[in-house]
Amino acid sequence: MLLKNQNTFAIEVNNLVKTYKGGIKALDGLTFNIRSGSIYGLLGPNGAGKSTTVKILTTLSKPDSGEANVLGIDVLSQPDKIRRIIGCVSQKSGVCYDSTGRENLILQGQLYGMGGKYLKERVDELINILKLEEAANRSTLTYSGGMLRKLDIAMGIIHNPQILFLDEPTTGLDPEARATLWEIILNLSKQEQVTILLTSHYLDEIDRLADRVAIIDQGKVIIEGSPRELKDKLAGDVIKIELLKNYSNSIFHVEDVLKKQEGVIEVKIKSKELQLQVSRGASILPNILQVLQSLSIEVASVEIIPPSLDVVYLKYTGKRIEA
Amino acid sequence: MKKLIKDTWNLAFRRIRPTFRRPMTIFMSMAQPIIWLLLFGNLFKGIIQVPGFFTDSYVEYILPGMIVMNTLFIGIYTGMGTLTDLNYGALERFLVTPINKIVIIFSELVQLIVLLLVQFIMIMLLALTMGARFTLSISSIIIFLTIPILLGLGVSALSISLALITRKHEAMITALQFFTLPLMFLSSAFMPRNLMPAWIRTISIVNPIDWAILGARGVLSSQINWTEVITNGAMVLLFGVICVLISLQSFKKFQNSI
Numbered sequence: 001m002l003l004k005n006q007n008t009f010a011i012e013v014n015n016l017v018k019t020y021k022g023g024i025k026a027l028d029g030l031t032f033n034i035r036s037g038s039i040y041g042l043l044g045p046n047g048a049g050k051s052t053t054v055k056i057l058t059t060l061s062k063p064d065s066g067e068a069n070v071l072g073i074d075v076l077s078q079p080d081k082i083r084r085i086i087g088c089v090s091q092k093s094g095v096c097y098d099s100t101g102r103e104n105l106i107l108q109g110q111l112y113g114m115g116g117k118y119l120k121e122r123v124d125e126l127i128n129i130l131k132l133e134e135a136a137n138r139s140t141l142t143y144s145g146g147m148l149r150k151l152d153i154a155m156g157i158i159h160n161p162q163i164l165f166l167d168e169p170t171t172g173l174d175p176e177a178r179a180t181l182w183e184i185i186l187n188l189s190k191q192e193q194v195t196i197l198l199t200s201h202y203l204d205e206i207d208r209l210a211d212r213v214a215i216i217d218q219g220k221v222i223i224e225g226s227p228r229e230l231k232d233k234l235a236g237d238v239i240k241i242e243l244l245k246n247y248s249n250s251i252f253h254v255e256d257v258l259k260k261q262e263g264v265i266e267v268k269i270k271s272k273e274l275q276l277q278v279s280r281g282a283s284i285l286p287n288i289l290q291v292l293q294s295l296s297i298e299v300a301s302v303e304i305i306p307p308s309l310d311v312v313y314l315k316y317t318g319k320r321i322e323a
Numbered sequence: 324m325k326k327l328i329k330d331t332w333n334l335a336f337r338r339i340r341p342t343f344r345r346p347m348t349i350f351m352s353m354a355q356p357i358i359w360l361l362l363f364g365n366l367f368k369g370i371i372q373v374p375g376f377f378t379d380s381y382v383e384y385i386l387p388g389m390i391v392m393n394t395l396f397i398g399i400y401t402g403m404g405t406l407t408d409l410n411y412g413a414l415e416r417f418l419v420t421p422i423n424k425i426v427i428i429f430s431e432l433v434q435l436i437v438l439l440l441v442q443f444i445m446i447m448l449l450a451l452t453m454g455a456r457f458t459l460s461i462s463s464i465i466i467f468l469t470i471p472i473l474l475g476l477g478v479s480a481l482s483i484s485l486a487l488i489t490r491k492h493e494a495m496i497t498a499l500q501f502f503t504l505p506l507m508f509l510s511s512a513f514m515p516r517n518l519m520p521a522w523i524r525t526i527s528i529v530n531p532i533d534w535a536i537l538g539a540r541g542v543l544s545s546q547i548n549w550t551e552v553i554t555n556g557a558m559v560l561l562f563g564v565i566c567v568l569i570s571l572q573s574f575k576k577f578q579n580s581i
Contacts, residue, residue: 021580058419061581083421090419092412098341110333111420113326155416 010036010195016066026052028219039189041210042199049219050199054167058088087161089152095140102136112159126154146177166198203309217317231307237281238305241274244298330422334430353442356393383455387539388512394475399499401479402486463542473559474535477566484573531562
């Protein structure tokens, strides 16, 4: 069972339904699977059911119906087993403020049954990896938002979990702190093969980190795929070509020729600038340039603009992401 | 079982450590009972002349009441720690770890016991310097400390329950403070039952605070009335157990609401 799951899915979620008091339906038949060792992004507006999903998978909360497995273990019937193999960094920090960073880490390790020299070394290792050396022996009251988040992540992975849940890990952080955390998260996935479920508000974060992403709204998965796939389902990339001079006479001819090329969806011309809507910018570009050359049109600069998840998000949820 | 005890101690220690790092907080939190002991004890020194007071020193008389008052005033704030954990996310973090859930409540009670023991010793020393004298055996010292602590455990368990139900600081503290001082006056803390008006005496009979005071005062007298001590002690124990059960139930309810 376990062996099978190592090669297939680390997390399987099937048809989860959860209604809170007052009839608020948080989850309405949520279904998705996460491959071992991958980063899976859950993207959705506030109240879409992201945090509820994390709470159910981390045994904090119970669904009304549906199934959830982590590494083949049933979350509902064997929560104690689940707690040993998962790590969780929730939206709220969870740091004990009247202790130092090191004391927080030691306590967290002890709760997982760690102790002695092994725990001490692991704490030192984490402090080192997350670059908290300077702050480790200070009260966490003095920590910045970014430092607290790093400490949270360190606490979440102190017991070397195979599965890590990150519920909006970078919300409210400055760009620099976010970039640092992204690097840490990527390292965990690529080097330590940790399977990560990441929920986020930030499209760039999902785009950068997630191998696959599910957009959820009103407790259901609306669309799922790799960020690339989702963007491809839209109109694709935009190729922006700046011309050396104004080819006002021959330009309409150019437009016709370009439109006939494979993969080109739309062509817009504005004096010295060509804008092509294409399915895959990188593979089409050489052909486009060749065509232009054969028409003796000189190119000054070329730029491929990938579609943003923003557009994907807007299309499927009908809402703009609120930052 | 071993892990249960270890986890409880480790979680309790995270609260005990900061308290002892700032010893001032230990003194500050026991300021009220000490002031009462000093002022009330001296102001009403002469009250023992009243017929019906069977004691040589008023300080000695109110000492058990002040010890109990201290457990009350400290105990009602236990829920504040739970609320902080709840609001800052520490509670959720603990719930995701492989610990038994009752550890979370028990650790709060353990840290309370440690704090109270330290404070009791200080209050006793103060009472001694104020002229109170008692002959205590080891067993009576243990009972003298245990009974108020049992009451404190009950009160702090209620405080935790209230924190988990209301989830608001103000609501919780207001609710608890509303009861503490009146309940002190509805007990034999300052005046023996035989000198109370009849209606207060009736209330004091069902007041757990008075059970604790009578039980603790019982072991201080030169001729210990063991039936009285044991009856009152047992009732306080029952009160404590019921309150802890209530808090475990509220915790379950809280978990279901996540």
